[in-house]
Amino acid sequence: MAQSPGSSASFPDALPGSSGPPPRSLRRAVTSFVLWDGGMSAFSSVILTFVFATYVASGVASADAVGEEAVKAAQDHGSRVLTTWQSIGAVAVALLAPLLGNLADRGGARNALLRIFTLATVVTIALMPTVRMDSDYLVWGAILIALAVVFSELAGVFVNSVLPEISTPGHRGRVSGTAWAVGYWGSIVCLAVVLLGFVMPGTGLLGITGDDGWNYRAITIFVALWILVGTLPLMLWAPRHPARVPAESAEKWNPWQGYRDVILRVVRAFRQEPVMLQYLVASAIYRDGLGAVFSIAGVLAANAYGFSTVEVIIFGIVANLVAGCGVFVGGRLDDRFGPRPVIIGGCLAIVVLGLVVLFFSSTAVFWAAGLTICLFVGPVQSASRNLLTRLSQPGRETENFGLYATTGRALGFLGTGAFSLVVWISSDTRTGILGIVLVLALGLLAFAPIKLGAAGRPAA
Numbered sequence: 001m002a003q004s005p006g007s008s009a010s011f012p013d014a015l016p017g018s019s020g021p022p023p024r025s026l027r028r029a030v031t032s033f034v035l036w037d038g039g040m041s042a043f044s045s046v047i048l049t050f051v052f053a054t055y056v057a058s059g060v061a062s063a064d065a066v067g068e069e070a071v072k073a074a075q076d077h078g079s080r081v082l083t084t085w086q087s088i089g090a091v092a093v094a095l096l097a098p099l100l101g102n103l104a105d106r107g108g109a110r111n112a113l114l115r116i117f118t119l120a121t122v123v124t125i126a127l128m129p130t131v132r133m134d135s136d137y138l139v140w141g142a143i144l145i146a147l148a149v150v151f152s153e154l155a156g157v158f159v160n161s162v163l164p165e166i167s168t169p170g171h172r173g174r175v176s177g178t179a180w181a182v183g184y185w186g187s188i189v190c191l192a193v194v195l196l197g198f199v200m201p202g203t204g205l206l207g208i209t210g211d212d213g214w215n216y217r218a219i220t221i222f223v224a225l226w227i228l229v230g231t232l233p234l235m236l237w238a239p240r241h242p243a244r245v246p247a248e249s250a251e252k253w254n255p256w257q258g259y260r261d262v263i264l265r266v267v268r269a270f271r272q273e274p275v276m277l278q279y280l281v282a283s284a285i286y287r288d289g290l291g292a293v294f295s296i297a298g299v300l301a302a303n304a305y306g307f308s309t310v311e312v313i314i315f316g317i318v319a320n321l322v323a324g325c326g327v328f329v330g331g332r333l334d335d336r337f338g339p340r341p342v343i344i345g346g347c348l349a350i351v352v353l354g355l356v357v358l359f360f361s362s363t364a365v366f367w368a369a370g371l372t373i374c375l376f377v378g379p380v381q382s383a384s385r386n387l388l389t390r391l392s393q394p395g396r397e398t399e400n401f402g403l404y405a406t407t408g409r410a411l412g413f414l415g416t417g418a419f420s421l422v423v424w425i426s427s428d429t430r431t432g433i434l435g436i437v438l439v440l441a442l443g444l445l446a447f448a449p450i451k452l453g454a455a456g457r458p459a460a
Helices: 023-050 052-060 068-107 110-126 135-160 172-199 211-237 255-272 274-295 297-305 309-337 339-359 363-391 397-410 414-426 429-447
Strands: none
Touching (some): 023 110, 023 135, 052 068, 052 135, 052 211, 068 110, 068 135, 068 397, 110 135, 135 397, 172 309, 172 363, 255 274, 274 363, 274 414, 274 429, 297 363, 339 363, 339 429, 414 429
């Protein structure tokens, strides 16, 4: 039975199958894992969602435009440039994630790759102040954002594979859920600092002027430092990841050999691990729907309900607070009932609540149903990560998380694409929620029949 969060049994004395590290080292590793999510969350919330990407696509793109029509055309162009480079980045992640996962598991290079790509994310964000308020810098800004997306997602592949090494099946949901929760709560703190220190009131409490966009450009320095501080403990104390193939018996690794291994791995999985492959496809569908929930929330609030920029950011802060509480509790439900009911129940709840938003157009309903949706997004994401660790053969976790990232990117157009298609057909932004609901329902239908066995049930 799951222990209470504050009990001494929150962390095992040793990991199964080995004498394990001493409790202090294990607690340090778990804390480092949780802090990594809290640090890296600043990238998605501040750089991608609310602040810097908007500065690039809107402010930088239209800096030299004169007149309302010219400004709108320039901003539309900025959005296209930004999404084009992010699409290129998505292809890079899809190609590199399984290859580097293979290298990490085969040669024991997981921790080195974790450090390399985490630091690459920090360095890329630290370069963002070079993006001046000048339309000539639009492409440079879009490239930096796309590179940061690639580096952060590849770092996430290696971080996810740490989870089974610092937890037992009986408390893995708690560790995963707590990390997700700290990520959401970290976003809140970071957004609050950004709003008060750099944006409101006027130029912010730090007094950085808006000349040449400096108040927005300076935000990225703060974010780079935030990520570095949050991720440094795991870079220092990640548990050792042994090589699957002993160095003395291994042929020298190269990309062609790596892709060959990945292809052979997938072919073998068709025969030996069909459940895992079914899960990778089904989860890619509903995970993309979940991602779209947060990525379009600001657009929906502004365009369909008339929220101002400040109101959108306040909604984002409250949404992250609610999501953090939801996933914190959801991780414990994962341990108690297993990941399968958490995923099915969460997706079903989001589908129902999405239909409520669709059929009732009042702002009050959007606030109530939208925030309730946030309660379920995190638990499904956290339980999905836990489930893959339980479906993975020992020593292949990083490679499988590489495939997890690849399938997610391969189907990464579904949620936002369905939203855009419904909006185009209906000429109504609010009805676009139907597209996301349909993607989540499709993912749920694909996931529900999968025979997960013990992996989907509570651990003994």
